[in-house]
Every structure is written in C-alpha cells, then in structure tokens.
Amino acid sequence: MFYSRTIHDLVDIKEIWLEPAVPQYKRGQEILDRFPDAKLIEVPSHWKIPSLHGFHGAVENWLKIKRNVLILGVKKSLSCRPNSRSSNFISPSESNGCTMSCAYCYVPRRKGYANPITLFVNIEQIMGYLERHAKKQGPKTLPDAVDPLYWVYEIGENGDCSADAALCDNIKDLMNLFKRIPNAKLTFATKFINRDMLAYDPQGKTRIRFSLMPHKLSKLVDVRTTSISDRIDAMNDYTAAGYEVNVNFSPVIYYEGWEADWKDLFTELDDKLDARTRQQLTCEIIFLTHNEHLHEVNMGWHPRAEELLWVPALQEFKYSETGGRNVRYKRGLKAALVRTLVEMVHRRLPYCNIRYAF
Incomplete structure (x- = not known):
C-alpha cells in the first residue's frame, strides 16, 4: 500500500544544534553520521536557543525551521508522572517538538515558537529508568479504563513518535524494551504513517493511537x-503487524456542518476497517482547548486556522497550571457537543469502545 507523505517530504536537515555531550553517546553519533552535511552549532542547552525558542522573528520562518533544523540533547530529568486517561504514566520523553505543525498543538506554547524536533541521545538511561519504574509497580491486579492487564506508559507526550522513528532508533529501542517488560506496554498518538514501523514486531x-478528524478540517x-x-x-x-490499534478523535472542533463531516469520517472508518481491527478498537474523544498566546503566534503564520480555533463567542477562558490563558468551549455548549459525538460513535461505530470523552 502506498502512502503519499514520507519523512523526506517533511525534513531536509541543514542545521543541527547540539549540546556538547551529544557526540559521546552512541545514539548521538549515529544521528550525526546520518546527516554528515548538516551545519553543527553547539549550544549549552537544548532548552536555551534564543533564535528558535521564544523568538518572535521565528514565526516568519515557522515551516522552514520545522523542515531544516534538528536539535540533539541529553535528557536530564528522568521521572514518570501519573496519568489516568490514555496511560497510567507519562514516560520521560525521548524527544521534544515535531516536524509537523498542527495549528492547535500545545508544545509550541510550552517551549516556544516553531519548536523543531529535539531528539534525546541518552536513550539507554531513559530505558533503564523505565524498566526499573515498571518493576516497582508489580503486577497490575485491578483492571482500569486504561488497560485491563498492563501498566501503560505514554512515550509521545511532546512529539510524534512515528516521525522520530524515521530519524533514529529511539522508538524501536523502546518498543523492544517493552516487549520484555512483563507487566507494561507503551502507547503514543500519531498523525504520520511510517511504513518501516510495520517491521518492528x-x-x-x-x-x-491514530489521531483522526474530518478531512477538510485536517487539511x-x-x-x-x-x-x-x-x-x-x-x-x-x-493491526496485522502486531500493534494494538486505537483512534483519537482529536481535537473535535465545532463549526457549521461539523456533524455531517464526522458522519462521513465514521462511514469511511466503518467501510475500511477489517474484523480484527474492529474487535480491539477503542477511541478517545478530546474537544479543542486553545491558548491565547498560541493564537497570537498562529496569526503570524496561519491566520486562516484561527478562524475556527479562536471563536470568543463560543469559548470561555480557563487558566492552566502554569498560569496560561487557555480557551475551551463554554460549559453548556461543550456538554451538548460531547453528548452528540458520543451518541454518533455508538450509532455508527457500535464495536468501538470509548475510553473517555471530554
């Protein structure tokens, strides 16, 4: 089967910004060897690159930075955070940032502007920490909404693992790790088809978790x-390659005609999924949360998207834990929208379980 977009359509690495210790790591040297013609720029920290992170001028070169820049760093803080939705724990990231550029993505508002991919080269340390953490949990004796049998670790909170896997073996290494951890599995959401991952076993x-939304909205x-x-x-x-395949209906964005477009999407899913995929299909439904600062940034490079993402008449402010002003649909409206989409899933995809909807 042919997929139209490959990693070569997304990245053409011209510059690599790297911390001084990166070449000392095997993974770091592997990545540097892969891009021998890239200009190397040493920086004290992957978090502190003024011309990329928090630099207003970067808005004008948003997509160019996504395509041409790669950052390599060493993950300093290794910890797992508890979670209760898509996973039981949020793993230490093997990367941060993304070569794709979804207009609603929360990562740019945390790290700043275009935020190209940062790959962490100390993957062995990350894996060692995860193996020890899972061992401390012991068997999962009580099933929960996340998984009936395994402790589930989210490895893709700050990027897209399918794209990362096209640049280095961090994801393959993590998948191999969890194959031998008896009480745990890993999970990540993706919007990129990396065919090489079909051979990872x-x-x-x-x-x-494949993130899905109506076609014209996605475009x-x-x-x-x-x-x-x-x-x-x-x-x-x-599914045939040995993955557990789920879907994210995310973010759900309200606009005139939204119900008809979601019905078309559900029809396409129902027409194309085989019996094996249907049997284990579970979805997660997440309505849009947007951010005031990201709205301002988007106006500098993609104002058309903001016509749907920033609709003050339909939205209310909510302050995040870090003090940022986020917006979500007004409470009464959102409750009605959630009910509508949940009922639509039950009716049109009756075999699809709903893990959560909010």
Whole structure:
C-alpha cells in the first residue's frame, strides 16, 4: 500500500544544534553520521536557543525551521508522572517538538515558537529508568479504563513518535524494551504513517493511537501530516503487524456542518476497517482547548486556522497550571457537543469502545 507523505517530504536537515555531550553517546553519533552535511552549532542547552525558542522573528520562518533544523540533547530529568486517561504514566520523553505543525498543538506554547524536533541521545538511561519504574509497580491486579492487564506508559507526550522513528532508533529501542517488560506496554498518538514501523514486531505491547478528524478540517489545521485517508488505510496493516490499534478523535472542533463531516469520517472508518481491527478498537474523544498566546503566534503564520480555533463567542477562558490563558468551549455548549459525538460513535461505530470523552 502506498502512502503519499514520507519523512523526506517533511525534513531536509541543514542545521543541527547540539549540546556538547551529544557526540559521546552512541545514539548521538549515529544521528550525526546520518546527516554528515548538516551545519553543527553547539549550544549549552537544548532548552536555551534564543533564535528558535521564544523568538518572535521565528514565526516568519515557522515551516522552514520545522523542515531544516534538528536539535540533539541529553535528557536530564528522568521521572514518570501519573496519568489516568490514555496511560497510567507519562514516560520521560525521548524527544521534544515535531516536524509537523498542527495549528492547535500545545508544545509550541510550552517551549516556544516553531519548536523543531529535539531528539534525546541518552536513550539507554531513559530505558533503564523505565524498566526499573515498571518493576516497582508489580503486577497490575485491578483492571482500569486504561488497560485491563498492563501498566501503560505514554512515550509521545511532546512529539510524534512515528516521525522520530524515521530519524533514529529511539522508538524501536523502546518498543523492544517493552516487549520484555512483563507487566507494561507503551502507547503514543500519531498523525504520520511510517511504513518501516510495520517491521518492528511489537507483539501486542505497543498501543498506537491514530489521531483522526474530518478531512477538510485536517487539511486546514493538521499542517504537514499524513492525510486522514492514508491514516485510516494504514490501520489494518498496523493491526496485522502486531500493534494494538486505537483512534483519537482529536481535537473535535465545532463549526457549521461539523456533524455531517464526522458522519462521513465514521462511514469511511466503518467501510475500511477489517474484523480484527474492529474487535480491539477503542477511541478517545478530546474537544479543542486553545491558548491565547498560541493564537497570537498562529496569526503570524496561519491566520486562516484561527478562524475556527479562536471563536470568543463560543469559548470561555480557563487558566492552566502554569498560569496560561487557555480557551475551551463554554460549559453548556461543550456538554451538548460531547453528548452528540458520543451518541454518533455508538450509532455508527457500535464495536468501538470509548475510553473517555471530554
């Protein structure tokens, strides 16, 4: 099966910004060897690159930075945070940032502006920490909404693991790790089809969540991602390759005609999914949360998206834990929208469980 977008369409690395210790790590040297013609720029910290992070002028070169810049660093803080939705724990990141550029993504507002991919080269340390953490948990004796059998670790909170896997072996190494951890599995969401991952043999210990939304909406806000139809077309292949395949209906954005577009998406899913994929299909439903600062940034490079993302008449402010002003649909409106989409899933995809909807 042919997928139209490859990693070569997304990245052409011209510059690598790297911390001084990066070449001392095997993974760091492997990545540097892969891009021998890239200009190397040493920086004291992957977090502190003034011309990339928090630099207003970077807005004008948003997509160029995503395509041409790679950052390499050493992950300093290794810790797992408890979670209760898509996973039981949020793993230490193996990367931060993304080569894709979804207009609603929360990562740019945390790290600043274009935020290209940062790969962490101390993958052995990250893996050692995860193995020890999982061992401390012991067997999962009480099933929960996340998984009935395994402790589930989210490894893709700050990026897209499928794109990362096209640049280095961090994801393959993590998948191999979880194959041998008896009480745990890993999970990540993706908007990119990386066909090489079909050969990774996850043996049911990787849950991949394909993020989906109506086609015309995706074309506007899912910038530089694999098309929705190509994502759906890949789902049976991933199931056959040993993945647990789930879907994220995310973010759900309200606009005139939204229900008809979601019905069309559900029809396409129902037409294309085989019996094996249907049998284990679970979805997560997440309505749009946007951010005032990100809205201002987006106005500098993609104002058309903001016509749907920033609609003050329909939204209310909510302050984040870090003090940022986020917006979400007004409480009464959102409750009605959630009910509508949940009922639509039950009716049109009756075999699809709903892990959560909010």
